[in-house]
Amino acid sequence: MTLPNREPQNCEPEPAAAAEIFGDRIELARSFTRALVEQGEERGLIGPVELPRLWTRHMLNSAIAAPLMHGLVADIGSGAGLPGIVLAIARPDVRFTLIEPMERRITWLTEQVAALGLDNVDIVRSRAEDVTMKASFDVVTARAVSALRTLIPLTAPLVTHGGELVLLKGINAEKEIAAAEKVVRRFDLSDVRVEVLGEGVLAETTRVVRAVVRA
Numbered sequence: 311m312t313l314p315n316r317e318p319q320n321c322e323p324e325p326a327a328a329a330e331i332f333g334d335r336i337e338l339a340r341s342f343t344r345a346l347v348e349q350g351e352e353r354g355l356i357g358p359v360e361l362p363r364l365w366t367r368h369m370l371n372s373a374i375a376a377p378l379m380h381g382l383v384a385d386i387g388s389g390a391g392l393p394g395i396v397l398a399i400a401r402p403d404v405r406f407t408l409i410e411p412m413e414r415r416i417t418w419l420t421e422q423v424a425a426l427g428l429d430n431v432d433i434v435r436s437r438a439e440d441v442t443m444k445a446s447f448d449v450v451t452a453r454a455v456s457a458l459r460t461l462i463p464l465t466a467p468l469v470t471h472g473g474e475l476v477l478l479k480g481i482n483a484e485k486e487i488a489a490a491e492k493v494v495r496r497f498d499l500s501d502v503r504v505e506v507l508g509e510g511v512l513a514e515t516t517r518v519v520r521a522v523v524r525a
Contacts, residue, residue, distance in 0.1 A: 321347045322362050327511050331373050331400065338399045338426050343369055345422060346390060353418060355390035368392050371478070371516045372453065374508040376400035378476050378518070381448030383407070384468055386438045387455040389415055393478060395422055397451070398431045405430050407447070411437045438464035445470050453478035458490040458519065466497040469523040475499070477519045487519060498524045 321343065332339045343364060350356040360368065372393030379401050385394030388408035398406045408419055408431060416435045423431045434441065450465045450473070458477070465475055479486060483504045487494070494502055499521040507516040 321364050322366060325365055325370065325513065327370060327513075328365060330511070331370060331376075335399050335402070338428075339369060339373070339396070342391070342395060342399065342422060342426060345425070349418075350390060353414065355415070355418060366513050369396055370508070370512055371514065372396040373400045374512060374516045375451070375476060375478060375518055378474075378520070379404045379406075379449055379451070381405070381473075382446065383449045383451060384409055384441075384443075384447040384465075386450060386452040386461075386465055386468075387411075388419060388433075389454075391419055391422055393451060393453045395419065395426070395428070395431070398423075398428050399426065402428075402430055405432070407432045407434055407443075409434045409436055409438060409441055411435065438468075441468060444468060448473045449476055450474075451476045451478065458486040459493050462490060462493045462497055462499070466499065466523050471524065473523050475519065475521045475523065479504070479517050479519050481517065483517045483519050494521070500524055 329336050346356060346364060347361055351358050373396050376397050379397055382405050384407045386409050388394040388410045394406055394408040410416055419433050444467050447468050448470060450468050452461060452465060455461055487502055502521040505518050505520055509515055
């Protein structure tokens with residue numbers, strides 16, 4: 311698929327790192343970015359202050375985690391498709407299930423999967439706590455959903471034994487781990503740590519909390 315390479319109005323210029331991270335999938339990333347700029351605010355998917363930093367703060371912040379994805383992956387609270395759609399663009403070899411409770415966001419995700427021709431994506435309308443696919447996924451990810459002590463009980467039950475949580479977090483990730491100590495023990499998580507992604511590549515690095523689910 312060849313799409314025109316033009317900058318959407320009101321969006322920051324595409325960083326040089328984008329082509330490096332997305333490789334031969336960059337045109338799809340550009341198309342998705344353009345759709346977010348043109349429709350995201352109007353449809354209540356992103357706020358107006360996010361448009362001038364859409365590449366740096368959202369697209370690349372999500373895509374830098376793509377190498378950590380493998381097998382069957384669930385994105386909880388997929389919302390506008392950050393990180394789920396972005397990861398599915400970057401990793402066509404991985405199967406993604408986007409889990410989102412809101413109908414209008416499900417409509418958006420369905421439209422984008424069709425428009426981008428993503429055949430590695432399934433979409434499920436559900437709250438995370440109501441998902442029936444327990445212990446089904448090799449990796450469960452989420453971005454900007456809630457604090458770890460709330461997020462772990464929603465995500466850990468979906469991970470298969472020996473699978474992994476890869477949760478995109480902010481600068482307080484270490485403090486969130488400390489505050490979630492009891493929940494970490496209850497869900498038998500091991501090797502819980504913060505990793506910083508994108509150093510030397512991105513203008514703004516990404517922090518992920520990674521943990522192995524043993525139970």
